[in-house]
Each structure stands twice: as C-alpha cells, then as structure tokens.
Amino acid sequence: MIAATTSGPRIELRPYQREAVDRVYAHLRERDDNPCVVIPTGGGKTPVIATICRDAVGQWGGRVVLLAHVKELLEQAADKLRVIAPDVPMGIYSAGLKRKDLGYAVTVAGIQSIWKKACDLGPVDLIIVDEAHMVPAEDDGMYRQFIADAKVVNPNVRIIGLTATPYRMKSGSICEPGNILNHVCYEFGVRELIVQGFLSPLKTKAGLQKISTDDLHVRAGEFVASEVEDLMDKEGLVEGACTEIAQHTKDRSATLIFSSGIRHGQHIVDVLKAKHGIECGFVTGDTPDGVRAAILGRFRAGDLKYLCNVNVLTTGFDAPHIDCVALVRPTMSPGLYYQMVGRGFRLHPGKGDCLVLDFGGNVLRHGPVDAIRIATDDRGGGPPNEAPAKECPSCQALIAAGYQTCPQCGHQFPEPNRQQHEAKASTEGILSGQTTRDEHRVSETTYHVHSKRSDPSAPLTMRVEYRVGFNRYFREWVCFDHTGYARTKAEAWWRARSVEPVPGGTEEAVEMAKAGALAPTLSITVEKKAGDQFERVTQHVLGDKPARLDSEEGLPDRPPEPVGMTYGIPDEEIPF
Numbered sequence: 001m002i003a004a005t006t007s008g009p010r011i012e013l014r015p016y017q018r019e020a021v022d023r024v025y026a027h028l029r030e031r032d033d034n035p036c037v038v039i040p041t042g043g044g045k046t047p048v049i050a051t052i053c054r055d056a057v058g059q060w061g062g063r064v065v066l067l068a069h070v071k072e073l074l075e076q077a078a079d080k081l082r083v084i085a086p087d088v089p090m091g092i093y094s095a096g097l098k099r100k101d102l103g104y105a106v107t108v109a110g111i112q113s114i115w116k117k118a119c120d121l122g123p124v125d126l127i128i129v130d131e132a133h134m135v136p137a138e139d140d141g142m143y144r145q146f147i148a149d150a151k152v153v154n155p156n157v158r159i160i161g162l163t164a165t166p167y168r169m170k171s172g173s174i175c176e177p178g179n180i181l182n183h184v185c186y187e188f189g190v191r192e193l194i195v196q197g198f199l200s201p202l203k204t205k206a207g208l209q210k211i212s213t214d215d216l217h218v219r220a221g222e223f224v225a226s227e228v229e230d231l232m233d234k235e236g237l238v239e240g241a242c243t244e245i246a247q248h249t250k251d252r253s254a255t256l257i258f259s260s261g262i263r264h265g266q267h268i269v270d271v272l273k274a275k276h277g278i279e280c281g282f283v284t285g286d287t288p289d290g291v292r293a294a295i296l297g298r299f300r301a302g303d304l305k306y307l308c309n310v311n312v313l314t315t316g317f318d319a320p321h322i323d324c325v326a327l328v329r330p331t332m333s334p335g336l337y338y339q340m341v342g343r344g345f346r347l348h349p350g351k352g353d354c355l356v357l358d359f360g361g362n363v364l365r366h367g368p369v370d371a372i373r374i375a376t377d378d379r380g381g382g383p384p385n386e387a388p389a390k391e392c393p394s395c396q397a398l399i400a401a402g403y404q405t406c407p408q409c410g411h412q413f414p415e416p417n418r419q420q421h422e423a424k425a426s427t428e429g430i431l432s433g434q435t436t437r438d439e440h441r442v443s444e445t446t447y448h449v450h451s452k453r454s455d456p457s458a459p460l461t462m463r464v465e466y467r468v469g470f471n472r473y474f475r476e477w478v479c480f481d482h483t484g485y486a487r488t489k490a491e492a493w494w495r496a497r498s499v500e501p502v503p504g505g506t507e508e509a510v511e512m513a514k515a516g517a518l519a520p521t522l523s524i525t526v527e528k529k530a531g532d533q534f535e536r537v538t539q540h541v542l543g544d545k546p547a548r549l550d551s552e553e554g555l556p557d558r559p560p561e562p563v564g565m566t567y568g569i570p571d572e573e574i575p576f
Contacts, residue, residue: 021051063123074110127157129159133163202344213231216231242271253348254307325354440525449462460481
C-alpha cells in the first residue's frame with residue numbers, strides 16, 4: 001500500500017456534482033444528522049463519492065467506508081474509484097469477491113460481509129452508503145448494526161447516503177428523523193439533466209394491449225407476484241406485446257424487457273423467437289453466474305439486441321446503449337418503476353432517445369419519471385381522482401396529466417370530469433363469533449426475549465412485534481425453548497425466514513434475528529373473532545432471505561497499518 005497524496009489528476013466535476021459535494025460539507029458542518037444526495041441514474045454519483053473520499057483522505061487524513069449491497073455494485077465502485085481517484089489507497093472487503101482487505105484509507109465493502117467487522121476496521125470518519133434506498137427499514141438490520149459499532153470506535157463518525165430514488169421499493173421516504181439518513185441535502189432532477197444534455201431524452205408510449213389491475217391484491221405496498229404473473233401471462237397479451245415490441249424496436253439498438261415472472265419471461269422469449277425470429281436473452285435470479293455473465297456480456301457488446309429479465313437488472317446494471325425499455329409488468333413501487341426506466345437514461349453515441357413501452361399502466365400510476373408521485377393511500381396509488389399522467393388516445397403517448405394538448409401529435413383533451421369520493425365500509429364483525437381478517441403493511445419488526453411474569457421458571461419465548469401504521473403493534477410468540485409441537489412450529493417459522501441453522505434456544509434466536517439473519521416481514525394477516533380480546537397473526541408475507549451471516553473461518557489476519565499513514569481527523573481540522 002502507498003500513502004495518500006494530493007497529486008494525480010483532479011476530478012472534473014459537472015456544476016451540479018460540485019454543488020452536491022458542497023451541500024454535503026455544508027450539511028455536515030451545520031447539522032447533527034445524516035445527509036442524502038439524490039442524483040438520477042446515469043447522472044454520475046460516483047464522481048461525487050470519489051471527490052468526498054479524496055478530500056477526506058488527502059486533505060484531512062480521514063478514513064472512509066463505502067458500503068454497497070451487491071458485489072456488482074462493489075466491483076463498479078472500486079473500478080471507478082481507481083480511475084477517478086488513483087492516489088487514494090483503497091481496499092475491498094467482500095466475501096463474494098474473495099477479498100478481506102483491512103487497514104486502507106478507503107474500504108469498499110459489502111454490508112453482508114462487514115457488518116460485524118467495524119471494530120476490526122478501526123476508527124472510521126465517514127460511512128458512505130451507495131444505493132441508499134436499499135437500506136432496510138428495520139431498526140435491527142446490518143447497516144444499523146455496523147453504524148452503531150462504528151460509533152463505538154469513533155463517536156464522531158458521520159453517514160452520507162447517495163441514491164437515485166429517495167424512497168424504498170415498497171415504502172416511503174428513506175429520509176426520516178428515526179432512519180439512518182435524515183435529510184435530502186441536495187437533489188438534481190431528471191428533467192434538468194435531460195435539458196442540460198447529461199441524460200438521454202425519453203419517449204413513453206402505452207401498449208395497445210390493455211390490462212386492468214383492479215382485481216389484483218396488494219401486499220406490503222406491492223401487487224401479489226403470483227397474481228401479476230397470471231394476469232400478464234395470457235396468450236393474447238403476450239403475443240400482442242411481443243408484436244408491439246418487435247414493431248417499435250426495428251430501428252433501435254438494444255431493448256431491455258422486464259417480465260412479471262420466470263414463466264412469463266420465458267413465454268415472451270419463446271414468442272419473440274417463434275413469431276418474429278428475434279433472439280432474446282433471459283436472466284433471472286436463478287441464472288448461474290457464468291451463464292448470466294455471458295448473456296450480459298453479449299448484450300453489452302451489441303451481439304444480443306434483446307434481453308428479458310425478472311427483476312434482477314433494476315439496480316447497478318449499466319448498458320448505456322439501451323434505447324428501449326419494455327415494462328411488461330405493473331408495479332405499485334415508485335422506486336422499482338424508476339429503477340426499471342432508469343436503465344435507459346444513459347447517453348451513448350448515436351442514441352437519440354430512449355423509448356419506454358409500458359404495458360403495465362405504470363406511467364399512469366406513478367407519473368412521468370421526472371415527477372413521480374409517492375403513494376398516499378393504502379393501495380399505494382395516491383388519491384383516486386388525481387392521475388399523475390394520461391394516455392393520448394391518438395398516438396398512445398404517455399404524458400403529464402396537466403397537458404391539454406398532446407405535445408407529440410396535437411390531440412386536444414376534454415376538460416377532466418370530477419368524481420365523488422366513495423365511502424369505505426367497515427370490515428369489523430358484527431355477530432358474535434364472526435371472524436374478520438385484515439392485512440396490514442409492516443413498517444418495523446423487532447425481536448425480544450420474553451419470560452412469564454407469573455412463572456419465571458417457564459421456558460423463554462421470542463416475542464416478535466410488528467409495527468403497522470404510525471403506532472400500532474401486533475405480537476406473536478415463537479417457542480424455541482419448548483419441546484414437542486411448539487418447538488417443531490418454531491423450527492418451521494425459522495426455516496421460512498433464514499438460511500441459518502435453527503438456533504438452539506430463544507436467546508440465540510433473538511441475537512441472530514437482531515443481527516440480520518431473518519427475511520423482513522412485509523405484511524401480516526391478523527384474524528379476530530368478534531368478542532375476543534386479542535387478535536392473532538395468522539399469515540405473513542416475507543421478503544427475500546438474507547445471505548449467511550459472515551463466518552470467521554478463512555479470514556486473513558489484519559495487515560499492519562500502512563507506513564506513513566495515520567487515520568483520524570483532528571477536531572480542529574474537521575471540515576464539517
């Protein structure tokens with residue numbers, strides 16, 4: 001390793017990138033909470049990150065950890081940092097990349113690998129969270145644990161987040177008083193970047209194949225996946241969508257298709273081949289790494305013009321030549337909608353614009369990508385009589401709702417009709433013994449060791465508390481210390497949520513749960529009989545299981561501190 005210097009090529013920042021860096025420093029000087037920078041996909045977050053890293057190390061002798069959640073993002077960040085700031089000593093800490101570097105001025109780290117290693121890193125001055133919308137909402141997640149441990153080592157450590165979407169895929173804003181990030185200190189919009197020539201112009205067009213999502217159920221702020229796939233995977237709809245895709249992309253370079261599921265995606269690939277003679281690649285979460293790399297390599301190289309995927313190329317996938325994005329799926333998530341469309345934002349030689357073909361009503365649901373509306377009602381669609389966008393009946397262009405004349409074909413829209421609000425009927429049972437079932441979106445899950453006050457000698461249980469709404473809780477008890485059926489039920493409960501072995505007892509289970517071993521609970525179904533005092537949690541909708549908690553085996557010894565380098569920013573020299 002080499003000591004940091006201030007020599008080498010300087011980073012030439014665009015004006016808005018320079019302003020973003022300055023706003024971060026001003027926020028850290030003037031406020032005690034943690035800032036977030038919002039720059040659209042393709043707008044260049046990495047130069048901002050590199051500049052902050054370079055200033056922290058080269059000017060103030062500090063140390064930085066850059067956190068990401070997938071190895072593809074780690075690789076991209078490390079590669080770009082080497083180019084942009086080659087004079088900054090950088091290590092990588094990621095089990096997936098088979099690197100466990102410690103002692104560097106800048107550590108690019110996978111959160112799943114490093115979340116228990118804050119003490120091994122030593123004092124850190126800045127923690128930068130890339131793709132900050134991926135930080136889970138739960139208080140006991142790996143990010144929060146790592147940050148808490150880092151504050152033990154250095155109580156003055158500060159956190160900076162960067163994202164293109166300041167809201168989570170299935171919930172609201174990532175910046176709240178109780179969250180890891182608290183305030184958006186700088187935001188630069190998609191429209192401004194397009195006008196200034198830094199992002200590709202967009203054209204949006206609705207598919208002629210119409211679908212209605214009125215009968216779909218919503219769980220945890222998103223349509224039920226199985227129902228979506230059944231809706232979208234109808235023969236006529238798939239064939240019609242494929243015909244439109246083939247027609248609209250004859251003169252385009254690269255088309256990225258988002259399907260509603262594996263079965264649906266394979267159906268699209270098969271129809272494009274059989275009916276239109278089009279070879280279309282296909283990647284899912286189950287595609288082997290080598291096969292996936294080969295397909296993506298062909299697509300990036302231009303050897304493969306069409307690529308279909310199932311929700312795996314939303315974040316961290318860069319292919320600037322994409323000039324058509326086909327959304328053959330609906331989503332209630334504004335973040336997911338933005339990330340899908342964002343794959344077409346980047347500039348590329350010969351690329352005049354990016355066409356967005358929307359077969360899922362997403363633009364009408366969320367609005368244009370430069371004016372996305374965050375959901376305000378229980379279904380996530382906002383007030384029912386305030387559509388954020390509309391479709392031109394003449395040319396199928398999807399445009400902002402405020403237009404009275406279509407900017408693409410000149411069609412004149414009539415004055416909008418006013419609709420009355422409908423009353424919402426109560427679901428509460430009115431007869432003795434009548435059972436009601438209500439689904440609730442879970443905003444927070446916590447785990448506790450519970451003992452009986454009336455019988456301290458009774459086996460311990462894990463009390464799981466689900467927060468729904470602002471301040472309402474439901475509880476369930478999982479009996480790891482019991483025997484017989486109760487233990488068997490606890491084992492099944494754990495296996496549904498974790499790849500870790502079932503813990504031997506309640507205390508171990510709570511410790512592992514707080515460490516991030518369990519899949520998040522997205523929503524619960526609560527059952528109550530009229531006249532009963534308490535409700536029962538009867539069903540759960542779970543997110544993805546997290547990766548295995550890091551093992552201590554095979555970790556290299558910590559390397560010695562680099563010669564000539566000291567860490568820690570003196571209080572009198574701290575720039576913020």
